[in-house]
Amino acid sequence: MQPTKKKKPTHWRFLGTFALLLLVSGTLMWWIAQPHLLDSPSAGEVDLPLRLALAGLLLVVVLGATVACLQRGYTRPIHQLVDYVRDQREGKAGEPPTALVGRDDDIGLLSHEIQQLLDTLREQNERLLKQTLNDPLTGLGNRRLLEQRLDVALPLSRRRMAPLSALMVDVDHFKDYNDHYGHPAGDECLVEIANVLRDTFRRETDIVVRLGGEEFLVVLLDVDLDEAMRLAEAMRTMLQAVGIPHERSSAAPVVTVSIGVATALPGTPIDVESLIACADSALYQCKAKGRNCSVGSIVDRQMLENANLPTA
Structure with missing residues (x-):
């Protein structure tokens, strides 16, 4: 050649x-x-x-x-x-x-x-944008991504007169889990929970974020209370079936979650903070019932006024 x-x-x-x-x-x-x-x-x-x-x-x-x-x-x-x-x-x-x-x-x-x-x-x-919008441990979105996505999702939901559901997910007795098994095991537990959330909420419009610690939030567009409760129970039972041992939990011998569900009716004016507060309120009801369960509630104008939450 x-x-x-x-x-x-x-x-x-x-x-x-x-x-x-x-x-x-x-x-x-x-x-x-x-x-x-x-x-x-x-x-x-x-x-x-x-x-x-x-x-x-x-x-x-x-x-x-x-x-x-x-x-x-x-x-x-x-x-x-x-x-x-x-x-x-x-x-x-x-x-x-x-x-x-x-x-x-x-x-x-x-x-x-x-x-x-x-x-x-x-x-x-x-890479930097992804780091600023995602939780480094689980790879899920963070609070900044939530606000960015909801800035588009909330006005769209109002225009379409579609329901909007939020699921507040809290790991039961997670502090006891960390104290007993150690923080590396706690991190692995959170990663496994994030994977279960991904497997449950797969739509492109589903917003799944880690708020911090052991708290996760899921926002579902055009999903009513019944469907949101069905998905919450599916996620809860799927995680329980994974069977991550938790000897210090009074809810179950394995890692479980409590899920508070709040659904804003079509046309209900609501902002990000109010939506999270309503889901958090439902989560407290789960804890009062003994954890490892899901509790749902309808968010309407009367509920927002009774809870002294601002309406948009």
Whole structure:
């Protein structure tokens, strides 16, 4: 196999073209300036204006060709590179022009380096955004993601006149579990509970977050109280079937959860804090009943007023 012939760098090709242009133009200038090349000895004096005009014309042509070469070889690519960087800054994702990346000079190298730098920054920004919106232990969303998603979900639920359900999930006697089995085991327990939540609530519109500690919150769009209670019981029994031992629990010999369910009727004006407070209120009823159960309630304007919660 014959080795591939290496292509000369762009700047060397430009310098070669420019040197050839200077050589040709210099030769023509010298030829124009020689009066003995004309037909008569006095022709040099007679045709002096003509020779000056030809020299001026040749000079203009050389300057124009030089400017055209510079524009094609350097000015235009630099403008393309600046436009590409500006587009990336404005959020228009895309690759740099092929003509830039394919160059084998400093401009091509710079284009390639800028592309790699932007790709790295984009990946880092996505990673940072994911870290700021997700709980590092369980991988579920956090409070910030909840507020971000509900800023869209609550107005949409009102416009569609659809019910909105919230499930507050609390691990029963989790402090006793941590004290007895240790914090690493407690972290593994929370991860397992997060996996059960993912398996239960699979719709793209389902919002599943970890509020902190052993508390989780699930927000379900267009789900009434009966369906929310069915899902809550499915999640609770699924976790109990996993059978994570919990010797210090008075609710069961395995890890269990209590789930408070609150459903806002269609058209009920409610904000994030009120929704969480209503689900938390139902959760307290679970604890009063002995834990390891689900309690549901309807959230209406009267309930919000009785609980001194603000209405949107």
